[in-house]
Amino acid sequence: MKLLHTIFKFLFKFFFCRDQILEMFDHAYNSYMDYAYPADELMPLSCRGRVRGLEPNRGDIDDSLGKFSLTLIDSLDTLVLLNKLDEFEEAVKKTVQDVRFDNDIVVSVFETNIRVLGGLLGAHVMADVLKQRGERMQWYRDELLHMAKELGYRLLPAFNTTSGLPYPRVNLRYGVVNPLSRTGTESDTCTACAGTMILEFAALSQLSGDPIFEEHARKAMDVLWEKRQRGSDLVGTVINIHNGDWVRRDSGVGAGIDSYYEYLMKAYILLGDKVYLDRFNTHYSAIMKYISQPPLLLNVHMHNPTVNVRSWMDSLLAFFPGLQVLRGDLKPAIETHEMLYQVTKRHNFLPEAFTTEFRVHWGQHPLRPEFAESTYFLYKATGDPYYLKVGQSIVEKLNTHARVPCGFAAVQDVRTGTHEDRMDSFFLAEMFKYLYLLFSEKSQLPINIDDYIFTTEAHLLPVSLSTTQPSCHTNNTEPQAHEDDLFSYSCPSAQTLFPNNPTFAKTIRDSYKYLTGLGRTQQPSPVRWVTCYRFIIEQHLKLVAEVSQTPEHEEVVPLIVQLISPPFLGRTVLTAGPAKFGMDLTKQEHGVKGSIVKSVPYTACGPIENAVEITGHIALALRGDCMFAAKARRLQEAGATGVIFIDHREGSSSAETPLFQMVGDGEPTDDITVPLVFLFSKEGATLSAALQEHHNVDVLLLPKEKQLGKEKPEKLNIKFRIAKEEFAEGEIESTTIQLVLEQSETDTEGASLTGKNQDTCSSPQKDPESSP
Numbered sequence: 001m002k003l004l005h006t007i008f009k010f011l012f013k014f015f016f017c018r019d020q021i022l023e024m025f026d027h028a029y030n031s032y033m034d035y036a037y038p039a040d041e042l043m044p045l046s047c048r049g050r051v052r053g054l055e056p057n058r059g060d061i062d063d064s065l066g067k068f069s070l071t072l073i074d075s076l077d078t079l080v081l082l083n084k085l086d087e088f089e090e091a092v093k094k095t096v097q098d099v100r101f102d103n104d105i106v107v108s109v110f111e112t113n114i115r116v117l118g119g120l121l122g123a124h125v126m127a128d129v130l131k132q133r134g135e136r137m138q139w140y141r142d143e144l145l146h147m148a149k150e151l152g153y154r155l156l157p158a159f160n161t162t163s164g165l166p167y168p169r170v171n172l173r174y175g176v177v178n179p180l181s182r183t184g185t186e187s188d189t190c191t192a193c194a195g196t197m198i199l200e201f202a203a204l205s206q207l208s209g210d211p212i213f214e215e216h217a218r219k220a221m222d223v224l225w226e227k228r229q230r231g232s233d234l235v236g237t238v239i240n241i242h243n244g245d246w247v248r249r250d251s252g253v254g255a256g257i258d259s260y261y262e263y264l265m266k267a268y269i270l271l272g273d274k275v276y277l278d279r280f281n282t283h284y285s286a287i288m289k290y291i292s293q294p295p296l297l298l299n300v301h302m303h304n305p306t307v308n309v310r311s312w313m314d315s316l317l318a319f320f321p322g323l324q325v326l327r328g329d330l331k332p333a334i335e336t337h338e339m340l341y342q343v344t345k346r347h348n349f350l351p352e353a354f355t356t357e358f359r360v361h362w363g364q365h366p367l368r369p370e371f372a373e374s375t376y377f378l379y380k381a382t383g384d385p386y387y388l389k390v391g392q393s394i395v396e397k398l399n400t401h402a403r404v405p406c407g408f409a410a411v412q413d414v415r416t417g418t419h420e421d422r423m424d425s426f427f428l429a430e431m432f433k434y435l436y437l438l439f440s441e442k443s444q445l446p447i448n449i450d451d452y453i454f455t456t457e458a459h460l461l462p463v464s465l466s467t468t469q470p471s472c473h474t475n476n477t478e479p480q481a482h483e484d485d486l487f488s489y490s491c492p493s494a495q496t497l498f499p500n501n502p503t504f505a506k507t508i509r510d511s512y513k514y515l516t517g518l519g520r521t522q523q524p525s526p527v528r529w530v531t532c533y534r535f536i537i538e539q540h541l542k543l544v545a546e547v548s549q550t551p552e553h554e555e556v557v558p559l560i561v562q563l564i565s566p567p568f569l570g571r572t573v574l575t576a577g578p579a580k581f582g583m584d585l586t587k588q589e590h591g592v593k594g595s596i597v598k599s600v601p602y603t604a605c606g607p608i609e610n611a612v613e614i615t616g617h618i619a620l621a622l623r624g625d626c627m628f629a630a631k632a633r634r635l636q637e638a639g640a641t642g643v644i645f646i647d648h649r650e651g652s653s654s655a656e657t658p659l660f661q662m663v664g665d666g667e668p669t670d671d672i673t674v675p676l677v678f679l680f681s682k683e684g685a686t687l688s689a690a691l692q693e694h695h696n697v698d699v700l701l702l703p704k705e706k707q708l709g710k711e712k713p714e715k716l717n718i719k720f721r722i723a724k725e726e727f728a729e730g731e732i733e734s735t736t737i738q739l740v741l742e743q744s745e746t747d748t749e750g751a752s753l754t755g756k757n758q759d760t761c762s763s764p765q766k767d768p769e770s771s772p
Contacts, residue, residue, distance in 0.1 A: 018439040021436050028407050037072060043421045058649065063169060065105075068116060071425040074119045080126040085130065092123060092143075103173060109158045110192070114459075126460065156213070164223050185606045185607060186241070187240055188239065192255075196260060199266055221263075231303070234251040235260070252297065253320045254297070269326075290306070318340050318373075331508055338512045348417075349365035349414050366422065375387050375391055379391070412656070426457060434458065559702065560576055561576050562574075575683065577660055581663075585702055596620055597620065598691065599621045599635060608635060619643050620691070623649075628676070633671065653680045687699075
């Protein structure tokens with residue numbers, strides 16, 4: 001029986017999923033090269049490349065695009081790992097020949113670092129390995145390393161702040177302070193944005209011999225450590241880059257913070273500097289004390305960490321079980337991973353955010369790889385074939401629900417299965433690496449994977465760098481003392497954790513088997529506990545503003561934006577979503593009327609440059625870059641009488657995506673008093689086009705049920721009259737019933753009608769909502 005199990009496992013791993021993953025990668029990579037290259041990304045529904053400036057602006061998502069063939073660079077070391085060495089050599093030649101960084105374009109420092117700089121460094125390391133073997137790349141003369149160094153210097157101006165924390169954006173040609181840079185006005189950055197530079201920058205310093213990169217990245221890490229909340233040892237999500245004050249104080253392990261913790265652990269592995277490990281262990285103890293509520297990971301307030309600030313989780317936290325494996329803490333890793341797996345079984349993919357009851361909070365799924373990453377690490381740590389089954393489900397769902405003729409398309413909403421015209425570069429850089437490794441033995445790989453550390457973008461850096469040159473020792477910050485455990489300074493051992501118990505992982509998972517309610521009719525006790533716990537927080541503590549999605553049993557009241565100025569005259573009506581803060585439009589008898597003005601900047605995440613034009617008008621602002629509440633405050637302070645937010649996700653519409661309520665930022669929002677509504681992308685495009693064509697556009701914001709011009713239908717009186725027919729002599733006299741329709745003299749509902757046995761017959765008018 002054991003032999004049969006072994007044979008099945010072997011066949012399952014190496015003859016099915018592995019080949020299927022290779023075919024899927026070929027489909028995605030070749031689609032990019034055939035239809036999109038040299039553009040940054042592929043638009044898989046349109047079968048063309050996404051070139052920044054030629055496609056509708058998507059807000060901060062587009063900050064990843066720098067006209068530097070992003071997907072090609074991000075995919076380079078994936079080609080090596082998947083044994084596609086011919087394709088790798090050709091791709092390196094294309095990169096060297098075609099890619100230039102002297103572009104007048106503003107990019108995200110964080111994204112450019114992890115995707116492009118990391119991609120160049122990983123590819124350089126792979127090219128050097130292949131060259132030393134004497135089989136390939138004999139022409140290579142460190143061109144990728146030279147490109148990486150050039151890019152590093154172009155990112156350095158972002159660190160020119162009083163604190164040492166980098167600006168979130170930089171112009172590749174003009175830097176930050178140059179008048180032509182079109183950036184440098186930002187005051188905030190996310191913790192992960194500032195704290196996810198050390199691996200790439202330190203590797204660049206070690207490989208190039210220039211210490212300046214590691215020095216700047218280390219300084220940023222030092223500032224974040226110094227600014228932690230000393231009582232809880234937690235950090236917030238957004239920080240001021242000039243004075244180091246926390247802007248958002250919610251603390252978790254997902255979006256905004258995630259890779260800061262990851263890079264503390266991995267900086268120790270890569271560089272051998274114990275300071276990073278001490279800091280990680282201090283933070284990890286705080287995470288497990290306050291944020292971890294197995295199997296959940298819930299955000300708390302960094303200054304009051306016993307209070308949850310929201311009742312939903314974002315999908316980026318799916319990386320954390322993998323990091324816990326590196327830490328050696330397998331039990332909570334197994335618990336959280338199993339919870340995530342149950343969510344994918346319910347929704348096919350991890351939604352961008354989901355509630356503690358595992359309902360959808362934000363329905364998008366941009367083909368993120370974090371769940372596959374944790375699946376790979378758990379399989380390597382436990383050897384449990386269960387995780388091969390999880391990997392197989394990922395492969396099947398990608399092929400079933402995301403595959404399209406020109407690649408793989410992101411899912412716009414997991415509830416409807418609609419696609420979005422995007423295939424982010426991280427899909428090729430990370431997803432296929434982790435899936436291929438999951439179903440491969442070490443002997444089948446072209447490199448010894450244990451000799452490398454994965455960056456947060458899954459690029460490969462050799463751990464031997466720690467012995468190449470000494471690390472930059474300029475930091476004097478000593479970590480706070482904390483209680484060490486078994487794995488604070490050693491590698492994990494399943495045998496030590498669970499001696500003589502090969503089924504330990506299954507035993508842990510079984511507790512969460514019916515967590516989402518699938519397969520069992522009765523709600524499981526962990527969910528009841530979470531609901532009860534949340535009720536206690538909301539009813540008795542009430543220390544933090546609620547920032548949760550509207551529960552499914554609570555109806556979202558649809559609002560509208562009605563264009564009332566000529567030539568529209570109320571005929572164009574756009575369905576809008578409400579906010580949980582600001583003016584309650586349902587209590588305004590006649591709604592709120594005003595002319596619309598586009599905010600500058602459009603995201604309203606910096607100082608409002610056209611405050612004079614905004615004053616007394618309803619502002620248009622693009623979603624993204626910062627929280628709804630922050631945008632609303634800035635625009636209200638600029639004099640706006642209302643705000644219409646427009647979704648930055650291309651192609652979204654109220655016809656395909658359920659309405660939701662905008663939520664706050666974890667801080668009190670009583671100061672926001674103007675009305676706020678949300679339009680999906682298609683409805684927003686209609687409004688923007690109207691403004692562009694007619695310049696002066698008046699709108700009315702109000703609940704849909706109070707829509708202007710939706711008058712009562714004309715009423716008809718139906719009368720029955722008995723008439724006696726007159727006939728010629730000799731014919732039989734008869735009586736007939738006549739039906740008489742008369743227009744009513746009044747529109748009053750329930751007006752009395754003359755005659756007996758009368759009724760009112762009305763036909764409802766069609767809802768004039770336009771379909772943008």
